[in-house]
Amino acid sequence: MTRRSLPLLRSADASLPPLHARWLDAVLADPSLPEESNATCDDCAMLADPSLPPGALVFSPDTRCCTYLPTLANFLVGGALRSASPHGAASVRRRLSEGDGLSPIGLVADPALVASTHTDQERFGRDASLRCPHYEPVGGRCGVWAWREATCATWFCKHTRGERAKALWNRLHQLLSRLERAVAWHCALSLDIPPEALARMAPLDLPHGAPRADVSASDDALWGRWSGDVEGYFLACAQLAEALSPAEVLSLGGAEARALAATVRLAQRQLLDDALPARVALGRVQVVGLSATSVRVQGYSHLDPLDVPRELFDQLHRFDGRPLEEALREASASAGQEVPSGAVGMLVDFDILRGA
Numbered sequence: 001m002t003r004r005s006l007p008l009l010r011s012a013d014a015s016l017p018p019l020h021a022r023w024l025d026a027v028l029a030d031p032s033l034p035e036e037s038n039a040t041c042d043d044c045a046m047l048a049d050p051s052l053p054p055g056a057l058v059f060s061p062d063t064r065c066c067t068y069l070p071t072l073a074n075f076l077v078g079g080a081l082r083s084a085s086p087h088g089a090a091s092v093r094r095r096l097s098e099g100d101g102l103s104p105i106g107l108v109a110d111p112a113l114v115a116s117t118h119t120d121q122e123r124f125g126r127d128a129s130l131r132c133p134h135y136e137p138v139g140g141r142c143g144v145w146a147w148r149e150a151t152c153a154t155w156f157c158k159h160t161r162g163e164r165a166k167a168l169w170n171r172l173h174q175l176l177s178r179l180e181r182a183v184a185w186h187c188a189l190s191l192d193i194p195p196e197a198l199a200r201m202a203p204l205d206l207p208h209g210a211p212r213a214d215v216s217a218s219d220d221a222l223w224g225r226w227s228g229d230v231e232g233y234f235l236a237c238a239q240l241a242e243a244l245s246p247a248e249v250l251s252l253g254g255a256e257a258r259a260l261a262a263t264v265r266l267a268q269r270q271l272l273d274d275a276l277p278a279r280v281a282l283g284r285v286q287v288v289g290l291s292a293t294s295v296r297v298q299g300y301s302h303l304d305p306l307d308v309p310r311e312l313f314d315q316l317h318r319f320d321g322r323p324l325e326e327a328l329r330e331a332s333a334s335a336g337q338e339v340p341s342g343a344v345g346m347l348v349d350f351d352i353l354r355g356a
């Protein structure tokens with residue numbers, strides 16, 4: 001088992017939605033992001049497979065990872081109405097007509113519902129009653145792919161570089177969520193949503209300026225001059241968002257966005273730094289499967305275990321905080337073959353080993 005070289009993609013070519021990818025031009029001098037080639041959305045890596053050990057965690061083909069109700073900021077609603085797949089546009093219209101969480105800020109999912117379902121491992125990826133309305137049951141694709149929100153854009157079931165890649169995506173999630181909110185408020189202000197409506201959408205007691213999910217969308221006063229043309233309002237939001245330069249978007253996000261951008265750059269530097277720790281000890285190690293030749297070990301994530309060859313697994317106890325070179329020498333002598341430092345690097349990435 002050797003560490004794979006890190007496949008990188010320019011952000012514009014990665015799986016990010018086009019607007020989000022463009023915003024990163026104001027954040028990253030080197031726009032390279034990991035290509036998460038193990039998280040194969042088109043051929044879901046989490047479905048049942050005869051090669052998996054008994055009891056392995058799998059997702060349902062009826063939901064895949066999309067047991068989630070996304071919050072779509074106003075400009076994402078407009079973009080999806082304009083250019084999503086027929087299913088995607090219809091699913092957005094259905095949410096608009098149902099009115100849950102609908103306001104000039106967009107379609108806001110109930111945060112309590114999202115939190116409860118996202119952390120429930122039994123239901124996540126399996127419970128069809130939680131399936132996202134934008135998920136296309138035939139073909140298992142996202143109906144609003146190019147206009148999906150930051151959580152959907154940065155979440156992967158598997159990461160080529162384990163926890164270190166996940167750390168970068170998590171930082172991007174924080175930043176892009178902040179920018180989405182800033183652009184959504186900018187659109188509402190620019191399109192003359194009345195101050196009384198803004199006051200009802202933005203109470204001071206919600207964290208991080210999150211918009212409320214319980215504003216009554218049927219109230220005409222909420223829409224100002226757009227009352228009677230809610231779709232037109234959302235389409236105008238998409239146009240406004242597309243006209244913003246990356247620097248303007250970052251500026252709309254204020255000091256908080258600039259601080260989050262700094263954390264994104266730090267996480268990217270840490271990901272690209274291949275140096276191994278001087279001393280290494282066991283990290284989170286949980287055996288979740290066995291075969292004749294390998295041991296399936298869970299480290300940083302229950303969704304992304306690693307199959308460690310038995311010869312290497314049997315040497316893991318030698319990494320006990322002593323200098324790495326010494327541990328590698330002993331492990332290689334005992335295994336009767338060289339234990340490559342690249343394999344140790346991969347175990348560190350997956351938090352099966354960690355710096356001591």
Ligand code: SF4
Pocket residue numbers: 065066067068069070132133134135136141142143144145148149152
């Ligand atoms: S918006 Fe798309 S990616 Fe996100 S949960 Fe729904 S179907 Fe899945």
